Amino acid sequence: MLRHIADLLTVLPEAVVAGPGASEAASGASGVAVGILAAVFVVSALVVGRGDGLRCLLALGWCGAISATSAQASSAGWLHPLGALVGCAVLCLLGVTLCMLSPTRRAVGALLGAGVAFIAAGGGCAFFVWRLRLTGIFNTTMRDLWYGGGTRHLGPHWIVLGGMMVAGVGCICDLAIAVVSTMAEVQAANPAATRRELMASGLRLGGDVTGTEINTLVFALVGLNLGAVLLPLASPDVRQAPVPWLEVINRQSVSVEVVAALAGTIGMVLAIPLTALIGAALLKGGGPRASH
Amino acid sequence: MRRIDPVVGAAVVLVVVATVVLDQWLARAEYVFPGGGARIVRGAVVRRDPPIEAWGASGARRTGETVQRLDVRTATGTVVAENIVTGSPVSDRIPDVGEEVLVRIRDLGRERYATMRDHARDRWLVRLAGALGLLVVVVLGRKGARALAALVVGLGIVLAFSWAVMTIQGAVMPLTLAALGATLAATYLILCGATRKALSAAGGAFAGIVLSGVLALLVARVSGLSGLYDQDLAAVRHFSTARVLDFRALLVASMLLGTMGVVMDVAIAVASAVGELARANPALDARSLRRRGMAVGRKVMGAMVMALALAYMGINFGLFLLPHADPALRFADVVGTERVLTEICRLLVGVTAIVWAVPATAFLASCLAAGRVAKGAV
Numbered sequence: 001m002l003r004h005i006a007d008l009l010t011v012l013p014e015a016v017v018a019g020p021g022a023s024e025a026a027s028g029a030s031g032v033a034v035g036i037l038a039a040v041f042v043v044s045a046l047v048v049g050r051g052d053g054l055r056c057l058l059a060l061g062w063c064g065a066i067s068a069t070s071a072q073a074s075s076a077g078w079l080h081p082l083g084a085l086v087g088c089a090v091l092c093l094l095g096v097t098l099c100m101l102s103p104t105r106r107a108v109g110a111l112l113g114a115g116v117a118f119i120a121a122g123g124g125c126a127f128f129v130w131r132l133r134l135t136g137i138f139n140t141t142m143r144d145l146w147y148g149g150g151t152r153h154l155g156p157h158w159i160v161l162g163g164m165m166v167a168g169v170g171c172i173c174d175l176a177i178a179v180v181s182t183m184a185e186v187q188a189a190n191p192a193a194t195r196r197e198l199m200a201s202g203l204r205l206g207g208d209v210t211g212t213e214i215n216t217l218v219f220a221l222v223g224l225n226l227g228a229v230l231l232p233l234a235s236p237d238v239r240q241a242p243v244p245w246l247e248v249i250n251r252q253s254v255s256v257e258v259v260a261a262l263a264g265t266i267g268m269v270l271a272i273p274l275t276a277l278i279g280a281a282l283l284k285g286g287g288p289r290a291s292h
Numbered sequence: 293m294r295r296i297d298p299v300v301g302a303a304v305v306l307v308v309v310a311t312v313v314l315d316q317w318l319a320r321a322e323y324v325f326p327g328g329g330a331r332i333v334r335g336a337v338v339r340r341d342p343p344i345e346a347w348g349a350s351g352a353r354r355t356g357e358t359v360q361r362l363d364v365r366t367a368t369g370t371v372v373a374e375n376i377v378t379g380s381p382v383s384d385r386i387p388d389v390g391e392e393v394l395v396r397i398r399d400l401g402r403e404r405y406a407t408m409r410d411h412a413r414d415r416w417l418v419r420l421a422g423a424l425g426l427l428v429v430v431v432l433g434r435k436g437a438r439a440l441a442a443l444v445v446g447l448g449i450v451l452a453f454s455w456a457v458m459t460i461q462g463a464v465m466p467l468t469l470a471a472l473g474a475t476l477a478a479t480y481l482i483l484c485g486a487t488r489k490a491l492s493a494a495g496g497a498f499a500g501i502v503l504s505g506v507l508a509l510l511v512a513r514v515s516g517l518s519g520l521y522d523q524d525l526a527a528v529r530h531f532s533t534a535r536v537l538d539f540r541a542l543l544v545a546s547m548l549l550g551t552m553g554v555v556m557d558v559a560i561a562v563a564s565a566v567g568e569l570a571r572a573n574p575a576l577d578a579r580s581l582r583r584r585g586m587a588v589g590r591k592v593m594g595a596m597v598m599a600l601a602l603a604y605m606g607i608n609f610g611l612f613l614l615p616h617a618d619p620a621l622r623f624a625d626v627v628g629t630e631r632v633l634t635e636i637c638r639l640l641v642g643v644t645a646i647v648w649a650v651p652a653t654a655f656l657a658s659c660l661a662a663g664r665v666a667k668g669a670v
Contacts, residue, residue, distance in 0.1 A: 030514075030515035030516060030517070030628065030630075030633045031515075031627070031628060031633070032515075033510075033511045033514040033515035034511065034515060034633055034636050034637055034640070036511070037507065037508075037511045037637060037640045037641070037644070038636075038640055040507065040640075040644060041640050041643055041644045041647065044644060044647040044648060045593075045597075045643075045647050048586070048589075048590070048593070048647050048648075048650050048651055049590045049593055049594065049647065049650075050590065051590075052590040052591060052593065052594050053590065053593070053594070053647075055594055056593060056594035056597050056598070059594065059597075059598055060597065060598065060601055060643075063598065063601060063602060063605065064605070067605050067609065067612050068612055070612070071609070071612035071613045071615075071616065072616070074613070075613055075616035076616075085609065089606075092598075092602060096595070096598045096602075099594070100594060100595055124420075128416065128420065131416055132411065132413045132416055132417075133385070133386075133387075133391075133411045133413075135381040135384075136381075137381055137382050139523065139610075140521075140523060140631065141608070141610040141611055141614060141631065142610050143382055144614065144617055145610055145613055145614065145617050146380075146381070146382060147382075147617075148614075148616075148617025148618050149617070149618060149619070150616045150617050150618060150619055151613050151616055151617045154613070156381070159609060159610060159613065162609065163606045163607055163608075163609035163610070164606060164607075165606070166602055166605060166606030166609060167602060167603045167604075167605075167606025167607050168602075168603075168606070169602055169606075170595075170598045170599035170600070170601065170602030170603060171599045171602075171603070173595070173598070173599075174595040174596065174598070174599045177595060178595075206432070207432040207433065207435035207436065208435065208564075209557070209561075210428070210432055210435065210436065210439055211435060211438060211439040211442065211483040211560075212439075212479070212483065212553070212556045212557040212560050213553075213557050214428065214439045214440075214443055215442070215443055215446060215479065215552070215553030215554075215556055215557070216553040216554045216557060216596075216599055216600070216603070217553070217603055218443060218447070218553060219446070219450075219549060219550060219551075219552045219553030219554075220550045220551070220553060220554065220600060220603045220604065220642075221550075221603070221607065222447070222450055222549060222550070223546045223547060223548070223549040223550020223551070223552075223638075224546070224550055224604075224607060224638075225524075226454070226524075226525075226542070226545065226546035226549060227522045227523070227524025227525040227527070227528065227546075228524045229450070229451065229454045230454050230457065230458060230524065230525070230528055230542075231524045231527055231528055233454055233455055233458040234458050234528045234531075234532035234533070242325065242326065243527065243531065243532075244323040244325070244332050245323065246321060246322070246323040246332050246334075246394065246414075247323070247332060247394065247409055247410060249414045249417075250394055250410050250411065250412055250413045250414050251410065252410075252413075253523075253524075255413045255417060256607075257607065258417050258420070258421075259417070259420065260606070260607055262417075262420045262421055262424050263420070264603070265424055266423070266424050266427055269424070269427050269428055269431050269432070269436075270427070270431075272431060272432070273431060
């Protein structure tokens with residue numbers, strides 16, 4: 001990874017200095033523009049979020065580093081690609097939870113609830129990858145990986161399956177944290193609350209949050225796949241054959257994103273009762289200190 | 293015995309009926325090419341010759357090209373379809389016996405020529421969507437039914453937006469803004485009703501998305517992102533009459549649509565918190581409400597940034613592997629390509645919109661809540 005960073009630091013300034021006529025200049029200018037965008041995000045996160053913004057940036061950096069390390073581990077053959085990606089998802093889950101909550105019973109409740117929901121969502125993804133015959137080669141990137149000598153051995157379907165699992169983990173984790181935090185607040189405000197009352201408050205909060213959260217993964221993946229929505233609606237050129245809508249909706253790329261969005265959302269919905277159940281057991285099992 | 297809420301019961305019935313109707317409609321659906329000379333139908337494979345394994349070793353199953361003959365039972369009878377197998381998973385589609393496939397049938401006078409096009413996946417996707425709908429309604433009750441309705445309406449608006457873009461073939465950004473505004477308004481109206489909370493959340497989310505959209509347009513222009521690295525958009529550009537479309541604006545539109553779900557979530561959290569604070573303590577002025585709303589927004593923001601980032605990272609995980617595809621390739625060469633820069637840009641635009649939606653919503657919600665308190669509405 002250090003070699004990659006060194007490469008990047010060497011090439012980008014060269015590209016910018018090369019001037020507008022040089023072929024590398026386009027990538028240099030692009031790099032600078034995207035760098036400015038990144039700087040705007042970092043400054044905004046720190047100004048708006050202050051300490052929470054810093055923690056968010058740290059969590060983002062952690063997840064990026066873990067993803068890059070998983071890619072390195074699987075391409076070098078140290079780990080099976082699915083193992084590397086599941087490990088990546090679990091470490092991201094841990095990192096995000098511990099960044100948002102200090103290591104207390106709340107964090108344990110959120111991790112357990114999110115973990116069980118993650119396993120359920122992962123099982124759903126695995127079933128659909130098998131049932132829909134997803135080979136994993138659904139876009140130009142995956143095709144390049146297949147034809148590239150260094151990554152051909154990985155098995156694209158494992159990468160896609162692992163990627164779907166990583167895609168859902170953030171939303172699942174977010175809901176689990178929200179549910180368990182509310183339950184802990186209720187427990188702190190009313191230490192006499194029963195386990196059933198705590199669970200009910202967790203479920204109520206889950207219902208409130210899910211109204212908008214259910215859109216998160218679906219819209220994120222619709223945005224990524226807007227071209228596939230537009231393509232069947234395009235009037236075909238008279239010299240070209242039309243693109244049949246029946247073929248477009250059955251394409252692998254559409255299936256991958258629909259399965260990732262729906263299975264991840266199912267994981268999110270399952271995370272609510274699971275976290276409420278586990279959180280109530282943990283919070284009521286530990287006496288008055290449980291909520292701190 | 294606990295009574296079943298009639299609204300929840302009706303929603304369950306509606307989800308089941310919609311799933312069954314859509315599933316059965318797809319089972320009979322066919323696509324007829326203009327002129328009627330060819331059509332695409334679905335059918336179940338009843339025999340394969342030779343019986344090549346469908347799943348297992350992902351590469352080099354066999355060398356050379358093999359023509360596999362499939363007997364496919366369609367709604368109008370059995371056809372023999374050819375399936376060319378090359379041994380590469382890039383182009384091969386090898387079905388099992390009993391599996392549904394799509395077949396293209398060409399009528400050549402007295403003869404018919406059929407080829408296998410792809411596995412039929414759509415009915416399974418519909419069943420998965422139905423399972424999600426049922427789960428949402430059963431676990432979350434009325435709130436779940438409302439959330440589901442809002443999601444369906446939102447997706448309908450995105451479809452209408454796509455149709456409008458392809459019909460008008462211009463004005464991509466105004467149409468995008470209209471689609472964003474309509475989706476936000478419809479979602480919040482369904483979830484919260486016509487309240488100040490809904491108004492402030494919609495306004496704050498819209499402001500955050502539009503501001504980051506302006507930034508995205510600037511970055512896309514400066515960095516020369518064309519939007520055409522996406523295979524589907526490139527196909528629209530090359531194979532349709534929609535050549536005049538502004539594909540860069542479409543790329544930005546796809547970024548903004550992608551970020552909408554997560555921004556909606558942040559905005560409603562901030563607006564709800566400000567509303568509750570104003571109700572709990574009517575003496576709080578707009579400034580105090582804004583400050584406390586920001587505090588809530590900060591807590592929510594981090595989790596939502598991570599949710600969006602992991603969603604994009606997961607689906608695009610192949611990009612992390614790309615530098616390892618060819619040992620001779622430098623990391624910077626890979627990062628400098630349009631596809632990587634586009635995805636980095638998409639992520640940054642999304643997370644920036646989340647961050648900017650927090651102060652925008654806190655400002656709007658505090659002004660509206662303070663106005664209500666001043667009028668004695670609480």
